[in-house]
Amino acid sequence: MNAIYILWLRELKRYFRSKARILGSLGQPLLFLFALGFGLGPVFQRAGQGNYFQFLAPGVIAMSILFTAIFAGIQVIWDKQFGFLKETLVAPVSRFNIMLGKTLGGATIATIQGIIVFLLSLVVGFRPELTLLPLMLLFMFLIAVFFTALGISIASQLSDMQGFQLIMNFLVQPVFFLSGALFPLGNLPKVFSYIVAIDPLSYGVDGIRGSLTGVTHFGLSVDIFVLGVLTVIVLSIGSYLFSKIQL
Amino acid sequence: MDAAISVKNLTKTFKDFTAVNDISFEVEKGKIFAFLGPNGAGKTTTIKMLTTLLDPSSGSIMLNGYDVLSQKDEARKSFGIVFQDPSLDDELTAYENMQFHAVLFGISDNKRIEELLHFVELWDRKDHLVKTFSGGMKRRLEIARGLLHKPVVLFLDEPTIGLDPQTRNLLWTHIQKLNKTEQVTVFLTTHYMEEAEKMADMIAVIDHGQIIAQGTSETLKKQTKTKTLEEAFLALTGKTIRDEEATGSDKMRQFRKVWRGR
Ligand SMILES: Nc1ncnc2c1ncn2[C@@H]1O[C@H](COP(=O)(O)OP(=O)(O)OP(=O)(O)O)[C@@H](O)[C@H]1O
Ligand SMILES: [Mg+2]
Numbered sequence: 001m002n003a004i005y006i007l008w009l010r011e012l013k014r015y016f017r018s019k020a021r022i023l024g025s026l027g028q029p030l031l032f033l034f035a036l037g038f039g040l041g042p043v044f045q046r047a048g049q050g051n052y053f054q055f056l057a058p059g060v061i062a063m064s065i066l067f068t069a070i071f072a073g074i075q076v077i078w079d080k081q082f083g084f085l086k087e088t089l090v091a092p093v094s095r096f097n098i099m100l101g102k103t104l105g106g107a108t109i110a111t112i113q114g115i116i117v118f119l120l121s122l123v124v125g126f127r128p129e130l131t132l133l134p135l136m137l138l139f140m141f142l143i144a145v146f147f148t149a150l151g152i153s154i155a156s157q158l159s160d161m162q163g164f165q166l167i168m169n170f171l172v173q174p175v176f177f178l179s180g181a182l183f184p185l186g187n188l189p190k191v192f193s194y195i196v197a198i199d200p201l202s203y204g205v206d207g208i209r210g211s212l213t214g215v216t217h218f219g220l221s222v223d224i225f226v227l228g229v230l231t232v233i234v235l236s237i238g239s240y241l242f243s244k245i246q247l
Numbered sequence: 248m249d250a251a252i253s254v255k256n257l258t259k260t261f262k263d264f265t266a267v268n269d270i271s272f273e274v275e276k277g278k279i280f281a282f283l284g285p286n287g288a289g290k291t292t293t294i295k296m297l298t299t300l301l302d303p304s305s306g307s308i309m310l311n312g313y314d315v316l317s318q319k320d321e322a323r324k325s326f327g328i329v330f331q332d333p334s335l336d337d338e339l340t341a342y343e344n345m346q347f348h349a350v351l352f353g354i355s356d357n358k359r360i361e362e363l364l365h366f367v368e369l370w371d372r373k374d375h376l377v378k379t380f381s382g383g384m385k386r387r388l389e390i391a392r393g394l395l396h397k398p399v400v401l402f403l404d405e406p407t408i409g410l411d412p413q414t415r416n417l418l419w420t421h422i423q424k425l426n427k428t429e430q431v432t433v434f435l436t437t438h439y440m441e442e443a444e445k446m447a448d449m450i451a452v453i454d455h456g457q458i459i460a461q462g463t464s465e466t467l468k469k470q471t472k473t474k475t476l477e478e479a480f481l482a483l484t485g486k487t488i489r490d491e492e493a494t495g496s497d498k499m500r501q502f503r504k505v506w507r508g509r
Binding site for chain 2: 002003005006010013014017018082083084086087088089090091092093246247
């Protein structure tokens with residue numbers, strides 16, 4: 001066994017042991033699927049945009065990954081304050097490998113969460129094409145890695161949970177609502193479309209939607225390229241910030 | 248013979264506050280060294296610097312012949328530590344906590360885990376989640392974990408805080424046994440002066456970030472013309488209560504009490 005593996009395993013054990021957390025985190029996606037999917041469906045249809053539920057489900061899958069991943073990353077603050085990070089940081093393991101193990105752990109959880117929401121949406125009535133399923137998994141994992149690493153980077157700069165609300169309201173919520181998870185990206189006002197284009201999640205939503213329904217805005221290769229580059233960047237910045245942690 | 252720990256002109260400044268101010272000391276191999284001082288004196292800050300968690304503002308640290316600032320991983324393999332605050336993962340079992348540590352330190356032999364869990368009398372509870380443990384059991388587990396990779400130096404930052412007299416006694420007996428049989432050098436802090444008096448071969452007293460006295464318990468008592476170490480300590484550090492500002496982790500300790508009900 002090696003260090004990256006055991007760090008990954010710890011995240012998974014903690015996840016599967018807290019059934020309440022798994023159940024609780026399914027509430028929000030379900031609510032979005034029901035309230036928006038069925039509530040806005042008729043309007044969407046009348047506007048000539050087709051079936052809203054088919055459109056929305058990939059967005060809600062991406063949402064559940066976003067929240068799970070950020071939360072998994074931010075948990076480093078708890079490890080920091082409740083002592084366990086000290087135990088990890090006195091080990092003869094490079095900070096980069098510690099960061100990597102934690103990121104892969106959080107990202108795996110977030111991907112599992114995304115898969116659960118995907119299965120739930122099937123139950124509720126989502127009917128995707130399944131030919132590009134592996135591609136969907138790739139997109140899910142990419143956004144999971146990106147946002148877990150982002151969460152860890154932020155957590156490495158904070159000393160307590162006081163900034164948590166701030167991050168939720170001024171980072172995570174905007175990233176979600178401005179991503180095209182809930183609305184089509186064609187014919188948006190110019191300024192708004194620029195904002196959407198700098199939101200990393202837009203490419204994840206587009207990629208998942210593209211691989212499940214065949215409809216994409218940026219194109220699947222652009223989605224993969226942008227997410228891939230962003231993930232490498234955030235991993236590098238994150239491991240630098242992580243290596244500077246002082247306890 | 249070179250020292251297990253050798254610290255020269257160590258200083259740590261937070262913004263404009265100097266928590267550790269130009270301290271120097273040596274700890275001989277195989278000895279028990281007590282680092283005593285009032286609240287906020289700078290004990291934990293010093294330990295964090297000695298254990299690679301905090302970069303010093305200036306000064307040098309050698310541990311087991313390694314430069315702690317430039318040979319971090321070699322230094323890390325040479326010491327074990329029990330932190331002042333709990334540092335176990337509550338959601339893992341005792342055995343899993345040990346295994347996590349073993350893997351991070353590249354130990355593949357699970358015999359040592361078993362041996363140590365027997366040593367701290369937790370073997371029959373090995374598969375229980377740590378959150379179901381009492382304070383004393385957690386402390387014992389942390390000590391077992393700190394010993395897993397056969398460290399040359401064991402740091403104990405207030406290991407007996409919040410424990411009943413029975414458990415305190417048991418812990419110190421364990422530690423003394425280790426020191427005798429495995430020649431582990433022990434660096435400890437405590438606010439219980441009787442414990443320090445009984446255990447320590449050498450004592451350093453730190454106050455306001457500076458070492459104000461060093462020696463054996465006997466020499467400190469002689470120097471202050473007192474009968475017990477407690478009296479000597481009070482003579483050296485005065486009787487005023489230290490009114491330190493709460494740091495982030497103090498606040499978090501409070502928060503944790505409220506949050507987790509302990
Ligand atoms: N990260 C930090 N930023 C600012 N000040 C700090 C920080 N960490 C510690 N201090 C301050 O440094 C001083 C020394 O703290 P330290 O924790 O080393 O004391 P201590 O001797 O371990 O005390 P105690 O017996 O209460 O554990 C305190 O005044 C504390 O408030
Ligand atoms: Mg302390």
